[in-house]
Amino acid sequence: MVCTLSHTRCIAGHTIAWTLYLVSQHPQAEAAVAAELDAAGLLVTAARPAPRALTFDDLGALPYLAAVIKARALPARPPFVPGPTNCATGMQ
Numbered sequence: 001m002v003c004t005l006s007h008t009r010c011i012a013g014h015t016i017a018w019t020l021y022l023v024s025q026h027p028q029a030e031a032a033v034a035a036e037l038d039a040a041g042l043l044v045t046a047a048r049p050a051p052r053a054l055t056f057d058d059l060g061a062l063p064y065l066a067a068v069i070k071a072r073a074l075p076a077r078p079p080f081v082p083g084p085t086n087c088a089t090g091m092q
Contacts, residue, residue, distance in 0.1 A: 023068060036064045 023029050037043040040058060042051050059066065 019069065029068065032064050033068060036062055 023033060034043055038045065040061060041048070042054055042058065044051055
C-alpha cells in the first residue's frame with residue numbers, strides 16, 4: 001500500500017509539474033488561469049500578498065482551471081514511473 005501511494009503521489013506530482021510547465025509556455029492560457037484565480041481571490045498580488053486558501057467549493061467556480069487540469073499534461077508527455085528498469089527492454 002505504501003509503495004502504491006508513493007507511486008501515485010510521484011505520478012500526480014509529475015503530472016502537475018508538466019501541466020504548470022505547459023501552461024507557462026502558452027501566455028494566453030497562463031493569463032486566463034491567473035485572471036480566474038485573481039477574480040476568486042486566490043492569486044498573490046501586490047494588493048493581496050496573502051490570498052485566501054483554496055477550498056473544495058472553489059473548484060466548481062474555476063472552470064478554465066478545471067479544463068486545464070482535465071486536459072492535463074499526461075497525454076502530452078509520458079508519465080515518470082519510478083523504480084528499476086530492465087536495460088534490455090526499457091520496461092520495469
